[in-house]
Amino acid sequence: MVSVEKIDVLVPNLKRRLSGVTATVVRLVPIQAQSIAVAAVAPSLPEHIPQVSFWSLLTMRRSGPSGWRVWHARRNVEMVVGLLLRDVLRKRLKLVFTSASQRHHTGFTRTLIAKMDAVISTSEKTAAYLERPSDVIYHGIDNEQFSPPSDRADIRSRLGLPVEGALIGCFGRIRAQKGTDLFVESAIELCRAFEGLTAIVIGRATQKDEGFLEGLKRKVAAEGLEGRIRFLEEVPVWEMPDWYRVLDVYVAPQRWEGFGLTPLEAMACGVPVVASDVGAFRELIAEGRTGFVVEPGSAEALRAAVAGLLSDPARLSEFGAAARGHVETHFDIRDEARKLIEIYRAQIGSGTR
Structure with a gap:
């Protein structure tokens, strides 16, 4: 833990379960900490992430080391806590919210967003659903x-996977919305x-989706494919790279998605992607060069696109190389961190409310 009195930017992650927001915070905060005094506020994160305790927020000085502090929320509950700190406890906070949702917000969420000092969208598609300007x-x-x-063969062997043969994967929460x-x-x-x-x-499947997962396992067993279609436990964020590295094709079959980080993670590891046309996937994937975006809700469309890649090893290799270059050029986390810091500094220096 670090002292909250030394921190200019507070990044809450008020959820214990692993999620896309958690992954974002884990990756961004250490990089941002190299350039600005930032720390996460979270119940459970790796020790190397700069963090302050939740309870220290209640007793922290009204102003930060540079005057205003920034509170960067990514969930409704985090916007609510930021408003309580600012408007009830009178902390000098500038409230920033990142929206990844691609649907119309409830009235409650719209009210919260309207009270933010700055709003960020994770894609152009997301920005179109907001009723105020965003970066x-x-x-x-x-x-x-x-x-x-x-x-790749060595990593497969270490992870207990077949060294020979093609390998495809789908990672994330197991539920119908995710298209598992x-x-x-x-x-x-x-x-x-x-x-x-x-x-x-x-x-992993939450309790309400355990029946969904069991149904999928029964379907695989009925086909006699238990050894070839494997269901593995959730893996910590920091262990994920090797699981992408072993793949030939990554599949993102979601029926709905806010942003969707997994295709970028896969492409960064040199793995082509086949994804449904939801979230920001069409903005992330270079169609016909790093992968394919297909109609959502169609197992046949996913199958055909993956089969087209697996049946052409030369093309598969070309797509993998292009995928890595595409992410390096357009989706480097240091660019994301730099742009966020620019917004933080603008808020810190924006004067009184």
């Missing part, structure tokens, strides 16, 4: 942490078409 800042990837493998069933359905057909193909699903 569009795409998420970026740590291209040092997420990078192509030097020895579409991936499994397409993987069943792909296993029939490609001898030696293995498909892996990494993630």
Whole structure:
């Protein structure tokens, strides 16, 4: 823990479960801390992340070391806490909110957003749903942490995966919204078409989705494919790069998505992506060069796109190389961190409310 009195920017992550927001905070804060006094406020993050305790917010001095502090929220509850700190406890805070949602907000959320000092959107598509101007800042990837493998076979062996044969994957929360069933359905057909193909699903199902997961496992078992379509436990953010590195194709089958970071993580590791046309995927993937974006809700569309890549090894290799270059050029996390810091500094120096 660091002293809150030394911090200019507070980044809350008020959720214990692993999520896209958690991944964003874990990756961004250490990089931002190299240029500005920033710390996370969270119940459970790796020790190397600069952090302050939640309770220290109640007793911190009204002003920060540079005058105004910034409170950068990414969830409704975090906007509410920021408003309580500012308007009830009278802390000198500038409130910033990042929106990743691609749907019309509830009246409550619109009210919260209206009280923010600055709003950021993670894509042009997201910005279109807001009723106030926002700065569009795409998420970026740590291209040092997420990078192509030097020895894919060695990593596969270490992770207990087949060294030979094609490998496809789908990572994230297991539920219908995330399209896990579409991936499994397409993987069943792909296993029939490609001898030696293995498909892996990494993630967890919440209690209400446990029946959904069990149904998928039963479907795979009925096809006799338990050894080729594998369901693995959720992996910590910092262990994910190797799981991407072992893949030939990454599949993002979501029916709905806010932004969707996994295609960028996969491409940074030199892995082509097949994704549904939701979230920011069409803005992230270079169609016909780093992967394909297909109609949402269609297992057949996913299957056909993946099959087209797996059946052409030369093209698969070209897509992988292009994917890495695409992310390096357009989606580096240091660019995201720099743009956010510019907004923070503008708020810190914007004077009295």
